[in-house]
Amino acid sequence: MPFSTQPPASGERYALSASLDNARHLSSLLRAVHFQDHATCFATASGLRVTVEDAKCIQANAFIQAEIFQEFSVQEESVMFRINLSVLLDCLTIFGTSSVPGTSTALRMCYRGYGYPLMLFLEEGGVVTVCKINTQEPDELLDFDFCSTKVVNKIILQSEGLRDAFAELDMTSEVLQITMSPDKPYFRLSTFGNAGSAHLDYPRDSDLMEAFHCNQTQTNRYKISLLKPSTKALALSCKVSIRTDAQGFLSLQYMIRNEDGQICFVEYYCCPDENITEAEL
Amino acid sequence: LSRIGDELYLEPTESGLSLRAVNSSRSAFASFLFAPLFFQQYEPGSTGPDAELFRCKVHMKSFLGIFRSLPSLEKSVGKCLILLKPHANRLVLQLHCKYGVTKTHNLAFQECERLQAVFDTQRCASRLCASARVLAEAVVHFPPTLAEVTLGTGPGGKISLQNYVEDEAEPSKTMVTQLWLAEDEFQAVAVAPGSHITFCLKEFRGLLSFAEASNLPLTIHFDEPGSPFRPTGKSQMNSPAAISREQHEHSRSCSVPLSVSHLPIPSDDFADDLESYMAAMETSEGGSGGPPSPTSESNPEEEEEEEEEGAVPGTPPHKKFRSLFFGSVLAPGRPSPATTQEVLAEDSDGEC
Numbered sequence: 125m126p127f128s129t130q131p132p133a134s135g136e137r138y139a140l141s142a143s144l145d146n147a148r149h150l151s152s153l154l155r156a157v158h159f160q161d162h163a164t165c166f167a168t169a170s171g172l173r174v175t176v177e178d179a180k181c182i183q184a185n186a187f188i189q190a191e192i193f194q195e196f197s198v199q200e201e202s203v204m205f206r207i208n209l210s211v212l213l214d215c216l217t218i219f220g221t222s223s224v225p226g227t228s229t230a231l232r233m234c235y236r237g238y239g240y241p242l243m244l245f246l247e248e249g250g251v252v253t254v255c256k257i258n259t260q261e262p263d264e265l266l267d268f269d270f271c272s273t274k275v276v277n278k279i280i281l282q283s284e285g286l287r288d289a290f291a292e293l294d295m296t297s298e299v300l301q302i303t304m305s306p307d308k309p310y311f312r313l314s315t316f317g318n319a320g321s322a323h324l325d326y327p328r329d330s331d332l333m334e335a336f337h338c339n340q341t342q343t344n345r346y347k348i349s350l351l352k353p354s355t356k357a358l359a360l361s362c363k364v365s366i367r368t369d370a371q372g373f374l375s376l377q378y379m380i381r382n383e384d385g386q387i388c389f390v391e392y393y394c395c396p397d398e399n400i401t402e403a404e405l
Numbered sequence: 406l407s408r409i410g411d412e413l414y415l416e417p418t419e420s421g422l423s424l425r426a427v428n429s430s431r432s433a434f435a436s437f438l439f440a441p442l443f444f445q446q447y448e449p450g451s452t453g454p455d456a457e458l459f460r461c462k463v464h465m466k467s468f469l470g471i472f473r474s475l476p477s478l479e480k481s482v483g484k485c486l487i488l489l490k491p492h493a494n495r496l497v498l499q500l501h502c503k504y505g506v507t508k509t510h511n512l513a514f515q516e517c518e519r520l521q522a523v524f525d526t527q528r529c530a531s532r533l534c535a536s537a538r539v540l541a542e543a544v545v546h547f548p549p550t551l552a553e554v555t556l557g558t559g560p561g562g563k564i565s566l567q568n569y570v571e572d573e574a575e576p577s578k579t580m581v582t583q584l585w586l587a588e589d590e591f592q593a594v595a596v597a598p599g600s601h602i603t604f605c606l607k608e609f610r611g612l613l614s615f616a617e618a619s620n621l622p623l624t625i626h627f628d629e630p631g632s633p634f635r636p637t638g639k640s641q642m643n644s645p646a647a648i649s650r651e652q653h654e655h656s657r658s659c660s661v662p663l664s665v666s667h668l669p670i671p672s673d674d675f676a677d678d679l680e681s682y683m684a685a686m687e688t689s690e691g692g693s694g695g696p697p698s699p700t701s702e703s704n705p706e707e708e709e710e711e712e713e714e715g716a717v718p719g720t721p722p723h724k725k726f727r728s729l730f731f732g733s734v735l736a737p738g739r740p741s742p743a744t745t746q747e748v749l750a751e752d753s754d755g756e757c
Binding site for chain 2: 285288292294318319320321322323324325326327329330331332
């Protein structure tokens with residue numbers, strides 16, 4: 125295939141083709157789930173979903189709906205491929221990561237189909253860069269089977285209240301323990317590190333609490349190293365919903381508003397830690 | 406305190422909460438005493454009249470980690486509760502933050518012996534009291550890297566400061582800086598004639614910057630070479646107690662018997678860093694940055710506290726302690742002792 129710097133003519137059939145005026149709308153969201161080198165991209169007519177997993181315990185999804193793009197078309201019912209997320213991010217930010225107001229990188233993304241690389245055409249200030257990233261067989265993704273009917277406890281918090289907490293988590297602790305309860309302490313984040321234990325309590329009537337629906341007292345522990353990357357998503361978001369189901373699976377959903385005021389979502393799912401030891405209170 | 410030692414000793418007493426640290430060679434000791442009035446509520450212990458008040462030590466890093474980010478603490482924390490729970494083996498620090506959020510830290514502690522520098526101010530032959538500013542302006546003339554300085558007396562009651570020169574050093578290759586301070590520069594002088602003492606300038610500078618920022622007068626008690634040299638300061642807001650350090654004399658021949666509550670004088674080597682002191686001051690208080698203002702600010706929540714022996718009440722203005730940075734503040738237009746600073750002036754009777 126001859127190498128061309130021109131974007132493909134619209135007559136050609138591409139399994140996936142999309143245009144975005146500001147590549148940051150995509151790159152910032154992808155960064156929020158970038159804790160592994162590889163990601164699985166899944167595109168349907170409604171938009172793009174990028175999934176990253178680790179240790180068979182944690183899964184992060186970034187959703188960029190079709191409306192965010194200036195142009196978004198998927199020829200088949202769905203398109204799925206595995207790609208190196210680190211490389212993809214490097215390409216999307218090839219003109220630099222600093223956001224100078226007024227300048228933005230325009231993006232055109234094309235994927236011919238199974239076996240073909242993902243083509244990226246990036247333009248800023250008249251300079252065009254073409255990137256070709258190889259795609260791979262998509263992996264089987266975890267299915268946490270987390271649906272709203274099975275949710276036991278749910279809290280919606282303003283992200284502002286959690287940002288410092290997550291940034292300052294005692295990383296000498298192996299776990300992050302989350303307690304949700306209709307009674308005190310309502311919502312508690314605990315760590316058990318070298319210095320001792322630390323508990324962060326959020327009362328149900330706090331100004332930060334947008335919604336509080338806890339039916340049962342649940343205490344679950346999660347590997348802190350797995351949850352720590354979610355801090356990036358938290359930093360970008362304005363609100364976060366925290367839900368647990370009967371088995372202690374954790375769902376964190378972050379509502380992110382981009383530069384143009386559009387809403388996107390990032391979610392994290394995490395399994396509870398199996399090595400349960402006596403909780404220290 | 407964190408630059409002196411790796412462990413923070415907490416000793417609640419009837420007269421306040423004392424936070425102390427000692428360095429590994431036990432050659433420097435620092436202590437801050439927070440009077441009961443500094444707190445909204447202070448209960449040293451409820452174990453009964455005869456029982457000794459419980460004391461403990463914790464890892465400095467763990468303790469400091471709780472107060473990691475001072476600017477955000479300022480903005481978000483309303484009050485802090487400190488509880489010592491001997492039965493649970495935990496020191497509890499609870500921060501009440503905005504939005505109703507509560508942060509509770511349970512630190513493991515170790516029981517410890519009483520950490521106290523042995524020092525009897527009454528038995529000290531000499532005492533000097535000066536405003537921190539005078540002393541700061543005096544020491545500013547010495548090179549920042551200078552380790553030790555000799556304080557001595559001279560004719561006419563003048564006090565001299567000279568950089569300490571090793572005996573082995575060649576006179577022709579050594580620069581000697583000497584400066585004289587007249588008696589009236591000090592608030593009080595009671596110095597045994599002919600006394601000389603050499604001390605570590607680095608540590609002293611640290612103390613000075615602390616005292617200067619809080620506008621404290623410093624009282625220095627010292628005796629003969631080999632005994633501890635003890636500068637102290639007291640403020641209205643809290644009373645930082647002795648930042649005492651062990652000194653040695655010119656000939657560096659000292660030693661002092663060591664026992665549990667004594668600090669031996671090393672024959673050499675002051676490991677302590679100047680900056681450590683400033684940081685030490687910072688961490689004990691956590692005020693917001695900013696130069697101290699000369700005007701008084703009344704703060705309804707904080708009140709006076711009690712006396713601290715040895716300090717001349719210099720009535721520092723009411724002010725909230727601010728965390729400080731090193732930099733001697735030179736008041737414009739003030740006659741500085743630099744005029745006495747013609748180094749090695751031919752004034753022959755200036756020699757001691």
